[in-house]
Amino acid sequence: DAGVTQSPTHLIKTRGQQVTLRCSPKSGHDTVSWYQQALGQGPQFIFQYYEEEERQRGNFPDRFSGHQFPNYSSELNVNALLLGDSALYLCASSLAVEYSGANVLTFGAGSRLTVL
Amino acid sequence: RKEVEQDPGPFNVPEGATVAFNCTYSNSASQSFFWYRQDCRKEPKLLMSVYSSGNEDGRFTAQLNRASQYISLLIRDSKLSDSATYLCVVNGKNYGGATNKLIFGTGTLLAVQP
Numbered sequence: 091d092a093g094v095t096q097s098p099t100h101l102i103k104t105r106g107q108q109v110t111l112r113c114s115p116k117s118g119h120d121t122v123s124w125y126q127q128a129l130g131q132g133p134q135f136i137f138q139y140y141e142e143e144e145r146q147r148g149n150f151p152d153r154f155s156g157h158q159f160p161n162y163s164s165e166l167n168v169n170a171l172l173l174g175d176s177a178l179y180l181c182a183s184s185l186a187v188e189y190s191g192a193n194v195l196t197f198g199a200g201s202r203l204t205v206l
Numbered sequence: 207r208k209e210v211e212q213d214p215g216p217f218n219v220p221e222g223a224t225v226a227f228n229c230t231y232s233n234s235a236s237q238s239f240f241w242y243r244q245d246c247r248k249e250p251k252l253l254m255s256v257y258s259s260g261n262e263d264g265r266f267t268a269q270l271n272r273a274s275q276y277i278s279l280l281i282r283d284s285k286l287s288d289s290a291t292y293l294c295v296v297n298g299k300n301y302g303g304a305t306n307k308l309i310f311g312t313g314t315l316l317a318v319q320p
Binding site: 133 | 210214249250252293298307308309312313
């Protein structure tokens with residue numbers, strides 16, 4: 091099954107540290123979006139990468155940055171971790187379409203980050 | 207005001223019951239609407255898209271009212287396996303992105319009791 095894979099699945103960091111999360115999109119997909127899901131909340135859009143560029147960004151500070159590689163995989167980096175960054179980080183892949191219609195996202199199982 | 211609002215529940219219903227979830231959205235320019243299902247500590251998965259004409263998939267029926275900016279999901283003959291969080295989702299404004307970002311509600315928790 092060539093679904094979306096994320097690593098690591100769980101990790102614990104302390105305040106002020108930096109973290110890198112990784113995502114491999116579903117086979118055939120070229121766009122990667124990152125979402126943050128805090129406990130009891132719905133996922134919130136962080137940013138989207140296509141053609142190795144950040145294309146859209148949600149309301150997240152510059153501490154959140156990312157990268158997309160030529161093979162379409164992506165990384166999410168968070169610097170200067172805060173307690174409030176504890177959440178499930180979801181990667182979703184899709185296939186870019188010219189018309190901004192109903193595109194279906196495929197989500198990975200997520201990386202659960204705990205900041206102490 | 208949140209862009210997508212849902213009743214967080216929980217909805218506790220017996221097996222076989224019919225349950226309805228409602229959702230409102232604030233951006234009248236939204237074009238795409240979905241219901242996602244999320245099991246405990248798992249990723250969200252697409253349950254169904256929602257169209258103005260209404261659509262049905264087995265025991266699940268989704269409706270969209272653009273004038274009221276209102277989306278609904280009806281589950282008939284509830285099963286234990288339907289227990290999950292149901293997320294109302296609309297597409298956000300595309301600021302030059304390759305595909306639209308999705309705006310999620312907080313989700314409604316459904317617990318089907320034996």
